[in-house]
Amino acid sequence: MKEISNLTSDATIEVDIRTLQKEEIEVFKKMNLQFYKEIDFDYKAEEYDEIVSDFLTKGEIIVAVVSNTIIGFVTYVVTNAIYAKGNLGVVNELYIVPDFRSQKNGQKLMAYVLAIAKKEGWKRIELDTPRPDVSEKALNFYLNEGFVTSGFRMKKVITK
Numbered sequence: 193m194k195e196i197s198n199l200t201s202d203a204t205i206e207v208d209i210r211t212l213q214k215e216e217i218e219v220f221k222k223m224n225l226q227f228y229k230e231i232d233f234d235y236k237a238e239e240y241d242e243i244v245s246d247f248l249t250k251g252e253i254i255v256a257v258v259s260n261t262i263i264g265f266v267t268y269v270v271t272n273a274i275y276a277k278g279n280l281g282v283v284n285e286l287y288i289v290p291d292f293r294s295q296k297n298g299q300k301l302m303a304y305v306l307a308i309a310k311k312e313g314w315k316r317i318e319l320d321t322p323r324p325d326v327s328e329k330a331l332n333f334y335l336n337e338g339f340v341t342s343g344f345r346m347k348k349v350i351t352k
Contacts, residue, residue: 205258207297209304212253212265217244219262220253227287231322251284254304256297264288266301268317276315281305283319302337320345 251269
């Protein structure tokens with residue numbers, strides 16, 4: 193898999209949406225860390241490889257590929273909740289490299305996940321977005337994709 197550095201965007205280029213291949217994991221990791229930098233997410237690099245390996249046993253990574261180069265990805269897990277009346281997908285991350293944004297590549301990734309959801313009988317898809325002050329564009333993207341706000345998520349970090 194090629195690095196993104198020498199690839200330029202063009203709205204006429206065909207984008208392939210598919211599951212991440214085992215040999216592409218290192219490219220994905222670099223792109224994922226770039227995503228975290230963009231949203232100002234503090235990540236401990238020494239834990240990263242183990243966390244990604246663990247995620248791959250429980251979740252899915254779908255990639256957008258142009259000319260044998262990953263230009264974006266979406267990650268999700270499937271879970272079950274009584275309130276959802278069955279299975280639901282939780283989208284964890286969606287990222288498109290800057291040169292390929294605003295070209296419907298994020299929509300293509302979400303459409304792929306939606307097709308999986310329908311095929312597997314999920315009742316809904318849930319996700320978090322960055323705070324509007326970090327990325328109002330991300331919030332608007334999901335609103336335009338038909339998502340609605342539903343309360344807000346809270347977290348408590350568990351320490352050893």
